[in-house]
Amino acid sequence: MSLHPPGEAAEHLALHGRFTRASRMGAGHINDTFLAEFEGAEPLVLQRVNSAVFPDPEGVMANIERVTDHLARRCPDERRALRLVRAKDGRAFWRDAAGELWRAYRCVEGTLVKDVVGGPWEAYEAARAFGAFQYLMSDLPGGPLEETLPGFHDTPGRLKAFEASVREDRAGRAAAAKAEIDAVFSRRAWAERLAAAARAGLVPVRVTHNDTKINNVLFDAASGKGLCVIDLDTVMPGLMLYDFGDFVRTAVSPAPEDEADLSRVQVRTEVFEALAQGWRDGSGGMISEEERALLPSAGRVIAYELGMRFLKDHLDGDRYFRVHRPNHNLERARCQLRLASEIFSREAELALYC
Ligand SMILES: Nc1ncnc2c1ncn2[C@@H]1O[C@H](COP(=O)(O)OP(=O)(O)OP(=O)(O)O)[C@@H](O)[C@H]1O
Ligand SMILES: [Mg+2]
Structure with missing residues (x-):
């Protein structure tokens, strides 16, 4: 199946700013992850959820919503706790025309991931x-x-x-x-x-x-x-x-x-x-x-x-x-x-x- 353009997802998921571009992030073993950039707003991490791996993606999102809401209450430092960004309609995700589920997180900038434990x-x-x-x-x-x-x-x-x-x-x-x-x-x-x-x-x-x-x-x-x-x-x-x-x-x-x-x-x-x-x-x-x-x-x-x-x-x-x-x-x-x-x-x- 061809990948739905992340730009459209960005339009639905970002409350502010004008979408400018999206580039792939990470190795993407499970989901498709993009860094979406905007004029006049902070970048977002956009993910298309892999519906083959997760039979109940809405259940997954319900859990993530509860967990990230709680993290936001308990951990005011935004760099230390993943923040979900809700769609314009207030939901935790947006479904594209092909039925694929997209979500957005605040991008924690100035970070890197490590694939192996060096020591x-x-x-x-x-x-x-x-x-x-x-x-x-x-x-x-x-x-x-x-x-x-x-x-x-x-x-x-x-x-x-x-x-x-x-x-x-x-x-x-x-x-x-x-x-x-x-x-x-x-x-x-x-x-x-x-x-x-x-x-x-x-x-x-x-x-x-x-x-x-x-x-x-x-x-x-x-x-x-x-x-x-x-x-x-x-x-x-x-x-x-x-x-x-x-x-x-x-x-x-x-x-x-x-x-x-x-x-x-x-x-x-x-x-x-x-x-x-x-x-x-x-x-x-x-x-x-x-x-x-x-x-x-x-x-x-x-x-x-x-x-x-x-x-x-x-x-x-x-x-x-x-x-x-x-x-x-x-x-x-x-x-x-x-x-x-x-x-x-x-x-x-x-x-x-x-
Ligand atoms: N909030 C974020 N801020 C900055 N970078 C992020 C954020 N979320 C995800 N990333 C980047 O996107 C990559 C993939 O994210 P994630 O682990 O959620 O996807 P995945 O498809 O489950 O990946 P994998 O199967 O490789 O574990 C991360 O390795 C990281 O580089
Ligand atoms: Mg991962």
Whole structure:
């Protein structure tokens, strides 16, 4: 489908100024993002929401509206909290003629994003920003957010779905992936590690971001400090351990998510120490004792869950995650399962930093 011109969206979404031009921003893995410039008004970040990834984009926008309204109340510093700009008709988004949904945010100028965690300082800064986000959301009024991606971190549920895919073996790949399948099944107890605590009510359901990787934090270009959490498409009710665990998963190893050389998949303890410290500093003492006890395991569980999802998709014939080479999802699965094992073997040590 051809992309609807962002200029028309800008006309509907901007209250002031005359639209002059739009240029693409970011890598745009999910949404299409543009910087829209105006004569007589501040620039805006315009996004066309990916309707294939988000089955309920209006639910997504309802959540984002509540979260950004609350951020605006709680955090007067506009550079530290994403601000949604409402459309001329007062709604949180505008739909184009093709039915695609557009939204606008204030542009936080003088910022940059980082795609990899180079070292402890960056881990600290990003973790502090995510921790602060959770702290600011801790008194969100109006009841729980909508669960726009149901069961997103329901690890036991994911395991059941995985078992079904192994049985079905619709792409005929299960025999060749036996070692990885066995690795998932032999660690099935890991699926219960956070889920059991949640079921027993030992850890609270909070507002979670659900995409806590470093490139969803804007850094101040001048000071290098972490400023503002972006990419709120997946805000939902969940455990803080999901967000912490996903950040550990994406930050702690120097290797990318699909590293083929598994010897490069490692736990950088100094990065873990910094990110645990950053999260604590940002979240203002809200982490409970029960949550704290599970922090060392959170990255392991989330890496295990994602490893299982990659392997499931490989067995299903690569239907969900886009692949760039044969066996790409199998390699991703190996990498995540290795990371989960690496974290597991270091948890006693990691606990010293939590
Ligand atoms: N409010 C903002 N101010 C300045 N830049 C922004 C803002 N929001 C987004 N950006 C820029 O746009 C990029 C994409 O934003 P975002 O993460 O929301 O989109 P996405 O499609 O979910 O991206 P990805 O899938 O790559 O995470 C960011 O990396 C950042 O460079
Ligand atoms: Mg993003």
